[in-house]
Amino acid sequence: MNAIFLSLIVASIVSLLFTGPQKVLIGLNDGASKALSFSLYMLPIYAIWLGILELMEKSKLTEKLAKLLKPFIRFLFGKQDETTENLLAQNIAGNLIGVGGVATPSGIEACTLMQKENVQVVPQVAMLILLNSSSLQIVPTTLLSLRQTYGSTNPSNILAPCLITSLLTTIFAVFMAKFFEKIKQKRSKR
Amino acid sequence: MIYIVPIFVLFVFLYGAFKKVNVFKTFCAGAYKSIDLSFNLLPTLVAIFVLLALMSQAKIDVFLANLCAPILQIFGIDKNLAMLIMLRPFSGSASLAMVESIYTNFGVDSYIGRCASVIMSSSDTLLYISAIYLSKTKVKKLGYTLPLGFLIAIFSSIVACFVCKFI
Numbered sequence: 001m002n003a004i005f006l007s008l009i010v011a012s013i014v015s016l017l018f019t020g021p022q023k024v025l026i027g028l029n030d031g032a033s034k035a036l037s038f039s040l041y042m043l044p045i046y047a048i049w050l051g052i053l054e055l056m057e058k059s060k061l062t063e064k065l066a067k068l069l070k071p072f073i074r075f076l077f078g079k080q081d082e083t084t085e086n087l088l089a090q091n092i093a094g095n096l097i098g099v100g101g102v103a104t105p106s107g108i109e110a111c112t113l114m115q116k117e118n119v120q121v122v123p124q125v126a127m128l129i130l131l132n133s134s135s136l137q138i139v140p141t142t143l144l145s146l147r148q149t150y151g152s153t154n155p156s157n158i159l160a161p162c163l164i165t166s167l168l169t170t171i172f173a174v175f176m177a178k179f180f181e182k183i184k185q186k187r188s189k190r
Numbered sequence: 191m192i193y194i195v196p197i198f199v200l201f202v203f204l205y206g207a208f209k210k211v212n213v214f215k216t217f218c219a220g221a222y223k224s225i226d227l228s229f230n231l232l233p234t235l236v237a238i239f240v241l242l243a244l245m246s247q248a249k250i251d252v253f254l255a256n257l258c259a260p261i262l263q264i265f266g267i268d269k270n271l272a273m274l275i276m277l278r279p280f281s282g283s284a285s286l287a288m289v290e291s292i293y294t295n296f297g298v299d300s301y302i303g304r305c306a307s308v309i310m311s312s313s314d315t316l317l318y319i320s321a322i323y324l325s326k327t328k329v330k331k332l333g334y335t336l337p338l339g340f341l342i343a344i345f346s347s348i349v350a351c352f353v354c355k356f357i
Contacts, residue, residue: 004280005241012244019248027247031240038290039228039235046224054220055202059209107323115327126335129323133279133316133339134346139198140311146289147307152298158307159191161353165312169346176342180334 045145052141053097062102065093076131076174077114077124084113088128095136107132123181127174134173135166231283238287246291265348266355270295270302274309275347279316279340286310301354308350313343 016024056062066089073080073088080088087110094103107128114124140162147155206213245251251273258276259269267275274288292306316339320332 004277005237008245008250009241012241012248012250015248015250016244023247024244027244028240031243032236034243035232035235035239035287038239038287039232042231043224043228046227047221050223050227051217051219051221052199052202054223055206055211055213055216058211058216059202059206061202061205104322107319108326111323112326115324115329117328119328120331121324121329121333121335125324125327125329126333126338129316129320129335130339130342132319132323133314134342135312135314137311139194140307141195143289143307143311144195147293147298150290150293150298152303154192154299156191156195157299157357158304158311159194161304161308161350161357162311164353164357165308165346165350168349169312169342172345173342176338180338184333 041146041149042142045142045149048145049098049141056097057102062090062093062097065096066090069093076127080114080124084110087113091128092131092136095132096138098137098139098141103132123177123184126181127177130173130177131170134169136170137166138163234281234283235287238281238284242287242291265344265351267347267351268302268305271305271309271347271351274306275344278309278313278347279343280318282315282318285315305351305354308354309347312350313346316340316343 012027013024016027066086069089069092070085073085073092077085077088087106090106091103091110094106111125111128114128115122139159143158144155147158203213206216242251245254255269255272258272262269262272262275270292274285274292277284277288289306289310293303296302298307316336320335320339324332
């Protein structure tokens, strides 16, 4: 991120030096004040969904979802011990409903347990990372609210495309992760 | 589809009451976290929005979009989504800022606005996730993980733009 940020900002300022130096200050001010108004837009949105997510955790709805996911986890990660399986379930359940707060700590724990002392990434950890970065979220809660804030006439009309895209991407991610795992196994056998 | 959110919210509240959770207190406790979250995000957002504003003053965003256009066109992706697709694996707040600027420039309900929404919600920050998930392990070699992650991100953008054409 650092490299991208630096190169883009230097390129912008250098090119503005030739085309209109006064625009640099305009850009700086515009950007900063826009950032503030945007975070004021986001604050109530976060408030709503973090409130609802807190409710889901306190009423153990997240845990219940995790239990339903067990067979799916066996398929993806093979047989793991009880603790790891629970952590994986929590991580995936957290992702499904978009609770980063639940997903991240359990993801870190699960990775640490599955990775053990290995220096090279084990396939199960690679699978978890890829699964997480393909985003499993069912209802993109904050984004729906953001669409509402920006005057969408029907914020929910992205739900179906989101669901289809997430599903296809996740299937693709699982398939590719398993495929690369196989290739690697074949290579190391030689 | 318009029933999903109302029913989901209603269910969470009723389930909380059924499990004898203090619904009001718990909701407020969760909502309170948004203050910390927004203020923690603010410095990053300032940096990103300043970058985006400078780029648009210098017309570098247009230049980059045109540069990527031929490649993106092959996959049926609009060139105005180039920046978002590039930023998505690197930073969550940067891509959120990008989504915001797409909403203001092209409209939330435009094809591009809808594509941006789907891209934003059907992929995640690969680099942040791999860094934080491996933080307690001794991993030195990531092997195929990152390249495959980028491939998956591109795949999800292509699917997003394709699906939005029909639904």
